[in-house]
Amino acid sequence: MAWLNLYIRYPSQSYHGAEWPPSPFKLMQALIAGFNQGRNRSQPAADFESALRWLEQQNPPWIDAPDSEQGTTLTVAVPNNEDNLTMAAWANGKPESANDKAKRNALKDVPQRFLADDKPLSYHWQIAEEDAVIARQIVAYAQRITVFGRGIDLVVAWGEVSNDTPPVSAQCYLPQQAGVALRVPVPGSFAALEARYQAQFMPRVGNVWVVGLPPLHYGTARYQRADQPTGKPYIAFQLLELHGKGFWVRDARQTNEVAAMMRHLLDKALKGELPDPAAVSQWMGHGDVNGERLHILPLPSIGHEHVDGLIRRVLVTGADAELLERLAWTLEGSELLKDGQPTARLVRIFGDDTVVGMYTGEWHSRRKLPTCEWVSVTPVVMPGFDHHGKRTAKLMREALKQAGLPEPLAMEVSAAPYQRHGHRAGSYAVPNYLKYPQYHVRIRWEKPQYGALAIGAGRFRGLGLLYPVL
Incomplete structure (x- = not known):
C-alpha cells in the first residue's frame, strides 16, 4: 500500500472558513478552482477529470490539522447583487448616493480562527500501489491551489506519494463512528462541482438569467481527534418552523414532549430500516434492559450569558453508526x-455546530479546555425514591453506573439549576412512570469525559443531560 499526502500551509496563520478542519470535499473544490485558475475552460481536460473521478472513489482521508483557537467573529457589510437598481437610478438622472448604496448592504458574519504554529494542514489517503501514477497527478494539480477557505485565505500547497505511513499526532482527525461530521467526495461529486464552477461563466441562457447554481453532491463522514476519548456515534437536527424561515423553539421543561414526538418519527423510520420487529423494539427500549437503545436528547441552547435556554436542536445517539446514518x-x-x-x-x-459541540465535549476539546467537570442542564431523574434525601448520593452513583460512567471524584446535588436560564428541579414534565425525585447535579471526574452524556431514569428522553464546564 502507498499514501497520497497533500499539504496546505497558511502564511497568515489564520483561517476564515466556517468549518474546522476544512472538509475533504472542500479540498476537491479547491483542486477544481486551482486547475481552472479562475477562467472558463473551452476544452475538457481529460487527465484532470480522470484523476478527480479517481479521487472521489477513495475512502475518507486522515486530516492532520495544526492547533488553533477560535477568534472573534467579524461582521462585514457585503453589497447585495442589486446593481440593476444603481444603473436604473443613473439612467433616470438620479445617481445613488453612497448612503443609499450602504442601505442595500447585507451584514455577513465571518469567523476567524488563529493557527497556533506553522504546521501545515494535511490530508492523507491510503491507496493501492498501482494507483501511484494517478496519485502523482493529484499532487501536481494540488500545487495550483492558491486559496483554501474564504477569498482572503491564501495558501501554499504541495504533496507527495509515499510508502511510509504518516504519523498519527494528537491533532490528527481520524474517520470514526463519532465526532464532527464533514463532507467527503463520493462518485458524482466531481461532475457536480465542475458544473457548479462552469455555471458562473454562463449567466444567460438565450435572454434569460440563470437563477441559482447546480446542487452539490457529497457524502458525510465523522472525524474525531486522536487525543479525544471515544464517544457514541450521534446524529443531530435543527428544529425549524414548517416554512423553514426560523427555529421552532420549546421551553426546556417540555423536553419530554419534544422527545416523545421524536420517538414517534424514529419508531416509524426504524420499521422501514430493520426487517426484524424485535430489533426495532430493542432500539426503542422495549427489549433487554441491558441492550443497546437510542437516546433522544433535545438540546437547550447554552454557552452564552444572553442565550434563552430554549430547545432548538435534538440529538440522537446509539451504538450503531451505520444505522444512525x-x-x-x-x-x-x-x-x-x-x-x-x-x-x-x-x-x-452537518459539520461543526457550537451548541452540539458543547454537549459532546468536542467544542471544548479543540480548545484544550478541561472537560473533567460536568453539570446538568436538565435535572436528573433518580432511578428510585430517595426517602427525603437519605439515599440521594447512592442513587446518583447508581445513575452514573447505569449510564456506563466512572465513579466521580466529587459530586454535589441541588434543586436549583446551574445554568443561567435553567429551571428548578421538579418543574420538568415527565411521564407517569418517571415520577421520581429530580435533582440538578455537578460532577467532577479524574479524567475528561467525551460524548453527549445523560444520566438517570430519564436519560433516554433528554432528562439528566450534562454539559462540560470550563
Whole structure:
C-alpha cells in the first residue's frame, strides 16, 4: 500500500472558513478552482477529470490539522447583487448616493480562527500501489491551489506519494463512528462541482438569467481527534418552523414532549430500516434492559450569558453508526407531529455546530479546555425514591453506573439549576412512570469525559443531560 499526502500551509496563520478542519470535499473544490485558475475552460481536460473521478472513489482521508483557537467573529457589510437598481437610478438622472448604496448592504458574519504554529494542514489517503501514477497527478494539480477557505485565505500547497505511513499526532482527525461530521467526495461529486464552477461563466441562457447554481453532491463522514476519548456515534437536527424561515423553539421543561414526538418519527423510520420487529423494539427500549437503545436528547441552547435556554436542536445517539446514518437520511426534512398535526421540521446538522459541540465535549476539546467537570442542564431523574434525601448520593452513583460512567471524584446535588436560564428541579414534565425525585447535579471526574452524556431514569428522553464546564 502507498499514501497520497497533500499539504496546505497558511502564511497568515489564520483561517476564515466556517468549518474546522476544512472538509475533504472542500479540498476537491479547491483542486477544481486551482486547475481552472479562475477562467472558463473551452476544452475538457481529460487527465484532470480522470484523476478527480479517481479521487472521489477513495475512502475518507486522515486530516492532520495544526492547533488553533477560535477568534472573534467579524461582521462585514457585503453589497447585495442589486446593481440593476444603481444603473436604473443613473439612467433616470438620479445617481445613488453612497448612503443609499450602504442601505442595500447585507451584514455577513465571518469567523476567524488563529493557527497556533506553522504546521501545515494535511490530508492523507491510503491507496493501492498501482494507483501511484494517478496519485502523482493529484499532487501536481494540488500545487495550483492558491486559496483554501474564504477569498482572503491564501495558501501554499504541495504533496507527495509515499510508502511510509504518516504519523498519527494528537491533532490528527481520524474517520470514526463519532465526532464532527464533514463532507467527503463520493462518485458524482466531481461532475457536480465542475458544473457548479462552469455555471458562473454562463449567466444567460438565450435572454434569460440563470437563477441559482447546480446542487452539490457529497457524502458525510465523522472525524474525531486522536487525543479525544471515544464517544457514541450521534446524529443531530435543527428544529425549524414548517416554512423553514426560523427555529421552532420549546421551553426546556417540555423536553419530554419534544422527545416523545421524536420517538414517534424514529419508531416509524426504524420499521422501514430493520426487517426484524424485535430489533426495532430493542432500539426503542422495549427489549433487554441491558441492550443497546437510542437516546433522544433535545438540546437547550447554552454557552452564552444572553442565550434563552430554549430547545432548538435534538440529538440522537446509539451504538450503531451505520444505522444512525441511515436514520439521518430518512428523517431529513421530516415533520414532527403533535396531536397528529405537523408542527416542526427536522433539518440535519452537518459539520461543526457550537451548541452540539458543547454537549459532546468536542467544542471544548479543540480548545484544550478541561472537560473533567460536568453539570446538568436538565435535572436528573433518580432511578428510585430517595426517602427525603437519605439515599440521594447512592442513587446518583447508581445513575452514573447505569449510564456506563466512572465513579466521580466529587459530586454535589441541588434543586436549583446551574445554568443561567435553567429551571428548578421538579418543574420538568415527565411521564407517569418517571415520577421520581429530580435533582440538578455537578460532577467532577479524574479524567475528561467525551460524548453527549445523560444520566438517570430519564436519560433516554433528554432528562439528566450534562454539559462540560470550563
